[in-house]
Amino acid sequence: MTDTGISPPKRATYRHGDLRRALLEAGTELARDGGPDAVVLREATRRVGVVPSAAYRHFADRDALLGAVCSAAQSALAVAMEAELAGLAREGDPADAARARLRAVGTGYLRFAQAEPGLFQTAFSASDNLRSAASPIRAGDSGLTPFQLLAAALDELVEADVLPRERRPGAEFLAWSAVHGLAMLLIDGPLRGLDHARAQDAGRRLIDMVERGL
């Protein structure tokens, strides 16, 4: 099993291997368990088995590490939303299909927030804005970020004549707010106690409200 080392097969491992990637993964694990504040540079190096100062070869400072973890978390959120979209049937009435896609975007968002509260909070930890939210490193497999997936779903709603065109501008902020608010109340706020069934029900009803209200 030990690599004899003849003919360097691009082992991708010099000293540690890919320390940057390893630190990013350790940092992501920390965020998963404890949110953005848990992304502690020293702890990440400890987990990787490297001395703290080694991190500075790959990240300017702790904030740079946190930023990378934040991007990874947004990307994971996008992937979760894409997975929800992928489960949809392709045929049927275009209007119904467009509605289903918007619902899937919201459901995927909520599902991720509940399944990975730490990553979800990290994805939206400060020092992030709309412009950087469009960066491709925050995208899922489709190349779209969470925000762009929502925007696309709303565009389809207009195409399918479900949403009046004049209501489209800014609609992403409305839909996003509603779903984001429920997510926050469920994972970190006063609705923390809600059991899974009731949380899911609240999510369904909330998306109903958005669909009617948009």
Next chain:
Amino acid sequence: MTDTGISPPKRATYRHGDLRRALLEAGTELARDGGPDAVVLREATRRVGVVPSAAYRHFADRDALLGAVCSAAQSALAVAMEAELAGLAREGDPADAARARLRAVGTGYLRFAQAEPGLFQTAFSASDNLRSAASPIRAGDSGLTPFQLLAAALDELVEADVLPRERRPGAEFLAWSAVHGLAMLLIDGPLRGLDHARAQDAGRRLIDMVERGL
């Protein structure tokens, strides 16, 4: 101007005066400027001009201080919502009045979040749940907490035959989610950059959506 001290007029000041209140106020000031994480016990005592350990005469530990600040922040939010309600005309169509009251509740919530982002975040910092959210120390002048003010507004909507009774149960979670989500996106999230006018517009449209969608 110096109090001669004859006949103790309940000066309310022994040594420092009311240290507990002073620490709570200093802690609230810290929360106002930096959110829950900025509520640092040592800094609060420093501001009050007292040695750190003095705080332990009045609070079991740092968490107890933070909890008190959190309650104060919720109370301030309730007061802001009440102020918005107080500005409403009393006469007119009951249905319109009920709708206006719900809008005022939402507007007050959003206004407070933007005017006092640090306190707003502190009000919803973890270790708080629905049950404790009903505690009277978190209430405004009316004796109602923010959540209870929302619930009352929804009840009035039912009384006025605007909201079908069967839709009432759980409606507070839907309305709350929408407004809370916008607040979070505006003060701490990707919508941080939005100028005041656009933020206000988003708030108005969001409340429109809730009204239509409930």
Next chain:
DNA sequence: TGTACATCAGTGAACGCGCGTTCACTGATGTAC
């Protein structure tokens, strides 16, 4: 193919910081006589 060398990823030790919390203390206060 074999040797000398430059590179630079990771080491090891140390820094200063501010935090929450403890403990024996002291001295102004309000109270009992």
Next chain:
DNA sequence: TGTACATCAGTGAACGCGCGTTCACTGATGTAC
């Protein structure tokens, strides 16, 4: 009204902790000859 005393709010010094960050270093690696 005057004195002795108990209370307990605030003091002062110290603790251990873990953090982010720095700096001169070392030694395996890939490369040039």
